Amino acid sequence: GQGPGQLPAERTAPGDSDLVRAARGLPVARTPVWFMRQAGRSLPEYRALRAGTAMLAACQDPDLVTEITLQPVRRHGVDAAILFSDIVLPLVVAGVDVEIKPGVGPVIAEPVRSVADVDALPPLEPDRLAFLETAVRQLVSELGPTPLIGFAGAPFTLATYLIEGGPSKEHARTKAFMYAEPAAWARLLEHLSVSAAVFLRAQVDAGASAVQLFDSWAGVLSAADYAERVLPYSRAVFDGLGDRDVPRTHFGVGTGELLALIGDAGADMVGVDWRVPLDEAARRVGPGYSLQGNLDPAVLLADRETIDREVRRIVQQGRAARGHVFNLGHGVLPDTDPGALTHVVELVHELTTR
Numbered sequence: 001g002q003g004p005g006q007l008p009a010e011r012t013a014p015g016d017s018d019l020v021r022a023a024r025g026l027p028v029a030r031t032p033v034w035f036m037r038q039a040g041r042s043l044p045e046y047r048a049l050r051a052g053t054a055m056l057a058a059c060q061d062p063d064l065v066t067e068i069t070l071q072p073v074r075r076h077g078v079d080a081a082i083l084f085s086d087i088v089l090p091l092v093v094a095g096v097d098v099e100i101k102p103g104v105g106p107v108i109a110e111p112v113r114s115v116a117d118v119d120a121l122p123p124l125e126p127d128r129l130a131f132l133e134t135a136v137r138q139l140v141s142e143l144g145p146t147p148l149i150g151f152a153g154a155p156f157t158l159a160t161y162l163i164e165g166g167p168s169k170e171h172a173r174t175k176a177f178m179y180a181e182p183a184a185w186a187r188l189l190e191h192l193s194v195s196a197a198v199f200l201r202a203q204v205d206a207g208a209s210a211v212q213l214f215d216s217w218a219g220v221l222s223a224a225d226y227a228e229r230v231l232p233y234s235r236a237v238f239d240g241l242g243d244r245d246v247p248r249t250h251f252g253v254g255t256g257e258l259l260a261l262i263g264d265a266g267a268d269m270v271g272v273d274w275r276v277p278l279d280e281a282a283r284r285v286g287p288g289y290s291l292q293g294n295l296d297p298a299v300l301l302a303d304r305e306t307i308d309r310e311v312r313r314i315v316q317q318g319r320a321a322r323g324h325v326f327n328l329g330h331g332v333l334p335d336t337d338p339g340a341l342t343h344v345v346e347l348v349h350e351l352t353t354r
């Protein structure tokens with residue numbers, strides 16, 4: 001028989017991992033934990049491997065992708081790997097002129113400003129994703145029981161980069177385009193939903209065990225605009241997965257007023273930033289969803305006592321949801337001490353081992 005706290009022998013497949021089970025609201029051995037942007041500049045081994053290779057070139061090199069994706073799994077013992085890639089990669093592969101400027105973010109050479117610009121966007125051809133399938137296959141074989149999360153950028157967040165030409169705070173041009181050119185807006189978001197679905201299907205068909213849709217900047221919209229002008233296209237991305245049996249996480253920043261809609265777009269699990277406590281988030285999304293989050297990444301820059309207090313609070317509040325995956329409320333900040341991340345993994349496991 002099995003003693004308490006022991007993993008049942010059959011739970012060695014990534015599709016039956018604690019991450020996948022928590023996302024589906026099934027019982028887990030302990031609360032799974034991973035970190036958005038866990039592969040990246042907080043790790044010296046990442047900076048060493050990336051030296052001399054541009055971000056978007058690194059994302060298209062299967063061996064680099066494999067190694068960088070594995071680094072935080074080895075170092076921190078997180079319960080999931082997330083593919084090392086970027087939300088703009090489908091645009092890059094399709095042939096859009098995009099660069100990721102260090103310390104800035106994605107910059108688009110020719111921003112989308114008209115109906116003609118929308119119509120000129122090249123489609124993402126699935127046969128150009130061979131490098132991605134190679135990387136995912138290599139990763140799945142290296143990872144064994146640890147699930148690999150595939151991801152894509154949601155149509156709205158990608159549209160902000162395409163229209164603004166780069167990162168922005170207010171997304172004023174994006175909103176102006178959305179209001180003034182509703183037909184072109186619909187065509188743009190439709191285009192981006194198709195390429196996101198192609199990108200996600202490639203990852204799942206090569207062996208990813210879960211997916212996450214990043215709509216990082218959706219929180220700048222009112223619930224009414226989100227529901228009418230954005231949600232249908234994010235739903236189309238999830239629908240594009242068809243009957244592929246992987247749990248779906250839907251994440252955005254500043255989405256406190258949108259949480260029910262974010263779930264309703266077709267998610268099994270809703271990502272929550274640090275602004276709304278998880279017990280309140282559970283009330284807002286309703287009973288049919290698991291929650292992922294929601295430690296403020298800045299807390300990791302504080303002292304251990306503060307970190308521990310916040311982790312305990314979040315673990316406790318997370319019990320209000322049908323399932324909880326511990327994560328940050330947004331990505332790891334580059335100057336985070338990697339030791340703090342390892343410590344959080346250990347603490348969450350210690351606090352939640354059944």
Ligand code: CP3
Nearest residue numbers: 036037038039040084085086087102103104105214216331
């Ligand atoms: O989470 C992971 O570890 C997986 C890899 C991943 C990256 N980007 C790698 C990356 C993921 C999931 C993303 C998603 C992404 N990219 C989002 C959504 C999540 C979020 O943070 O809101 C967004 C908005 C982007 C666009 C983007 N790409 C930004 C804003 C930046 C940061 C620019 C900077 O230098 O500060 C990037 C670049 C990027 N993507 C880096 C990494 C590791 C840094 C590049 C480097 O190391 O030089």
